Amino acid sequence: MAMAAVARRRRLLNDDVIISLADTSWELLDISGSDVSDFGLGKVVEICKSLRAVDISRCDKITITGFSELVQNCHSLETLRCGGSPRSDYTARRCLGIFKPKLNDMDGDSWEDLDTMEIASGAESLRWLVWEKIDKDSLEILSTECPRIAVNPKPSPFGFRGSAVPREALQSITLDDPTVKDIDPTTWAVCGFNLKTVSSSLLSPSELSVAEKFRLAFVERDTRLAPKRAKNARQNQRRAEREWMMTNTRAKALALASQVSKSLHSWN
Incomplete structure (x- = not known):
């Protein structure tokens, strides 16, 4: 509770x-x-x-x-x-x-x-x-x-x-x-929350309350997974763009024309 x-x-x-x-x-x-x-x-x-x-x-x-x-x-x-x-x-x-x-x-x-x-x-x-x-x-x-x-x-x-x-x-x-x-009310303060600042001012991990351990673990996990979520989002976006190009005839034609244009410029 x-x-x-x-x-x-x-x-x-x-x-x-x-x-x-x-x-x-x-x-x-x-x-x-x-x-x-x-x-x-x-x-x-x-x-x-x-x-x-x-x-x-x-x-x-x-x-x-x-x-x-x-x-x-x-x-x-x-x-x-x-x-x-x-x-x-x-x-x-x-x-x-x-x-x-x-x-x-x-x-x-x-x-x-x-x-x-x-x-x-x-x-x-x-x-x-x-x-x-x-x-x-x-x-x-x-x-x-x-x-x-x-x-x-x-x-x-x-x-x-x-x-x-x-x-x-x-x-x-x-x-x-x-x-x-x-429980110290500062543990659930929403505004101005900074994990490093709070962590350095708290007691040692063995002395933390169960609620505080729960909160810190949640924030730490969310921070750790943020880069991975961003990477997955970029990969999904690129994959969607490739699929769209493969299924869209006009997009496929534009892509081929671009490749041919690059080849001609390289020969010149």
């Missing part, structure tokens, strides 16, 4: 990274502001069966499909953080129907009178929804049709047991902060 948190802060978190790091023991998942898509989120949901708090806010690549799969397949999900960007807000609004409880011809005066088993679907485990820029219409729909879900809850001033809002549902916190509390 620490490596995933650092990768997210370094803006390196995508489907490949989160899938490779996902572990069955995870109960929290923070992919906010990342490039994780429906595919990556779906794979993590398959691996992490015990997720109880998830932050997908500002994830513009997560659509209604990923949102729906998360809510309906995470049976332990209690806290969901969403919205935060125009695209994410739009996706959340389109998914309001997922939160609504659905009945199978059950009688009752209110949702609170129903047992959990009487609800066919509708994110029955979800209790806390953090949506920073929720619009008035969406808030009204959730308040009237999804009374079990508290939207943008505030901590109880009395701290009564059973009524306290969990840490994961507070707007002021970042979900994955506890996983990186012992």
